Amino acid sequence: MISFIGVSKEYSDVIALNEVSFTINDGEFVFIVGKSGAGKTTLTRLLIREEKPDAGKIIVNEVNIGNLADSAIPYYRRSIGMVFQDFRLFPDKTAYENVALAMRVVGEPGSEIKKRVPMLLRTVSIEDKASHFPRQLSGGEQQRVALARAIANNPEIIIADEPTGNVDPQMSLTIMNLLMKINSRLGKTVIVVTHEKALVDTLGKRVITIDSGKIVSDVPASADRSQDE
Amino acid sequence: MSDKRRKGGFHPFYYIGEALVGMKRHGLMTVASILVLTSCLTLLGVFGVLSANLNKNIERLGLLNEIVVFVDPSLDSARVSEISDDIKSLDNVSYVEYISKADGLESLRQTYVGYDDLFDEIEKNGDNPLSDSFVVTYTDGETVNELEFSLRSIPGVTKVNNRLDYAMKVASFKRGMSAAFLWFFFLLFAVSIFVIFNTVKLAVQGRRGEIDVMRYMGATRLFIATPFMIEGVLIGVVSGFAAAGTVIGIASYAAKRLAPDLSMIEILPVSGFVPALLTVFPIIGAVSGVAAGLISIRKNLNN
Numbered sequence: 001m002i003s004f005i006g007v008s009k010e011y012s013d014v015i016a017l018n019e020v021s022f023t024i025n026d027g028e029f030v031f032i033v034g035k036s037g038a039g040k041t042t043l044t045r046l047l048i049r050e051e052k053p054d055a056g057k058i059i060v061n062e063v064n065i066g067n068l069a070d071s072a073i074p075y076y077r078r079s080i081g082m083v084f085q086d087f088r089l090f091p092d093k094t095a096y097e098n099v100a101l102a103m104r105v106v107g108e109p110g111s112e113i114k115k116r117v118p119m120l121l122r123t124v125s126i127e128d129k130a131s132h133f134p135r136q137l138s139g140g141e142q143q144r145v146a147l148a149r150a151i152a153n154n155p156e157i158i159i160a161d162e163p164t165g166n167v168d169p170q171m172s173l174t175i176m177n178l179l180m181k182i183n184s185r186l187g188k189t190v191i192v193v194t195h196e197k198a199l200v201d202t203l204g205k206r207v208i209t210i211d212s213g214k215i216v217s218d219v220p221a222s223a224d225r226s227q228d229e
Numbered sequence: 230m231s232d233k234r235r236k237g238g239f240h241p242f243y244y245i246g247e248a249l250v251g252m253k254r255h256g257l258m259t260v261a262s263i264l265v266l267t268s269c270l271t272l273l274g275v276f277g278v279l280s281a282n283l284n285k286n287i288e289r290l291g292l293l294n295e296i297v298v299f300v301d302p303s304l305d306s307a308r309v310s311e312i313s314d315d316i317k318s319l320d321n322v323s324y325v326e327y328i329s330k331a332d333g334l335e336s337l338r339q340t341y342v343g344y345d346d347l348f349d350e351i352e353k354n355g356d357n358p359l360s361d362s363f364v365v366t367y368t369d370g371e372t373v374n375e376l377e378f379s380l381r382s383i384p385g386v387t388k389v390n391n392r393l394d395y396a397m398k399v400a401s402f403k404r405g406m407s408a409a410f411l412w413f414f415f416l417l418f419a420v421s422i423f424v425i426f427n428t429v430k431l432a433v434q435g436r437r438g439e440i441d442v443m444r445y446m447g448a449t450r451l452f453i454a455t456p457f458m459i460e461g462v463l464i465g466v467v468s469g470f471a472a473a474g475t476v477i478g479i480a481s482y483a484a485k486r487l488a489p490d491l492s493m494i495e496i497l498p499v500s501g502f503v504p505a506l507l508t509v510f511p512i513i514g515a516v517s518g519v520a521a522g523l524i525s526i527r528k529n530l531n532n
Contacts, residue, residue, distance in 0.1 A: 074444070074447045074448060074449045074450075076447075077444070077445060077447040078446075078447035080447075082442075082445045082446070084442075088438065088441075090439055090442070092250065101443075101446075102446050104240050105446045105447055105452060106446075106447055110240075149446075153446075153447070
């Protein structure tokens with residue numbers, strides 16, 4: 001479970017987040033939406049412990065991540081899979097090697113890497129491009145490799161930062177479907193940070209809207225909405 | 230957090246592969262680093278070989294710690310023996326070697342091969358012109374003038390050859406040369422560290438984006454830094470071997486060219502230096518690489 005409790009963050013007199021509180025349960029799929037500069041990136045950076053909050057607490061799986069020692073941060077980050085708008089694949093590594101590197105980072109043995117990487121590439125339907133370099137792949141294909149990399153170490157949480165920002169609308173839907181598949185089939189908590197309100201509205205998931213560093217709405221998933229009604 | 234999250238992971242082939250890729254990416258800086266460190270180590274090696282040869286020859290010629298005392302040729306053996314006892318009783322004397330005039334003549338015969346007729350004639354006529362002598366080895370160079378005065382004062386002693394002045398000049402030359410080479414060496418060493426530092430810095434900066442992604446994946450600082458450290462070590466080791474080869478080449482060439490012209494000088498065989506050069510130089514190179522790599526990573530790889 002992820003809990004933001006009265007979290008504030010300020011950068012040289014600009015308030016990026018102002019007493020933000022919310023909770024995301026295990027296995028939930030949540031969109032965090034907002035305009036540019038609303039505070040989405042700050043929220044993400046706090047969640048991956050790139051930054052510490054100025055006030056408040058961020059509790060992830062019962063650990064106050066603001067109190068983590070520097071040496072413990074890498075191990076905390078292994079519980080999170082990150083997907084970026086610009087994919088951030090390693091240009092001199094093939095799709096296979098990009099996914100393998102994520103496993104190498106956490107010390108998986110070579111035999112395990114050989115066994116699991118093809119399976120991961122199959123999960124995101126890119127197994128036929130395993131030996132391709134990022135420059136030989138389309139935007140959508142690169143994002144699928146990035147997704148495979150994000151789930152390589154079986155993290156509990158997936159954070160996708162504008163994952164559809166660099167792909168066409170059709171591919172956007174494919175990427176979102178993949179994220180939902182990861183959420184429903186693998187039981188991962190998925191947090192998608194985006195400004196594509198239209199796409200978000202069609203999927204019926206929980207949507208937290210941020211504006212000027214404050215949560216302005218927190219709309220539950222459509223299934224929960226109907227339950228509430 | 231589960232145990233899996235705590236796994237360390239050691240992938241030597243990955244680290245070495247990444248280091249080689251890094252060296253290739255910044256090929257020019259890598260070559261510059263290798264050249265500078267090779268020059269530095271070559272200078273050190275040439276100085277070392279020169280110094281060893283100089284020491285050997287100084288030792289061989291007995292230029293240091295020895296005074297030769299000649300006695301009156303007309304003295305009988307009993308008096309010569311008394312003089313020997315007198316010398317041994319002096320302060321600062323560690324060893325006394327008696328060389329009879331016959332031994333002296335024999336030594337000359339060994340040195341000047343081809344003049345057997347002359348030496349045979351001298352021995353036959355019994356007119357050996359040499360004197361009996363003592364080679365006195367002393368321990369303290371500071372009080373050698375007092376010792377020389379005491380030796381001259383012994384009745385029957387006709388001549389005292391103290392080669393201290395010459396030895397001091399040689400030693401002073403050696404010290405001067407050592408100081409100059411050491412300063413030059415430290416200067417080049419500092420330049421080497423600086424160049425490797427910058428090569429690693431460029432490698433880190435060139436992969437800043439990738440390093441960030443690795444950090445988000447949960448890579449430890451050690452995992453990220455190891456390829457850069459190996460890059461520094463590889464530069465150092467390659468430079469070490471290159472310098473060892475260069476020094477061996479220079480020493481072999483010099484020995485070959487100088488030996489016929491400088492017959493009075495004993496040149497140490499180059500083969501004697503090879504094992505030391507091939508082990509010590511790569512180690513010095515590796516240590517330089519690690520030092521420069523560590524400094525660079527500490528400065529450029531922020532958590």
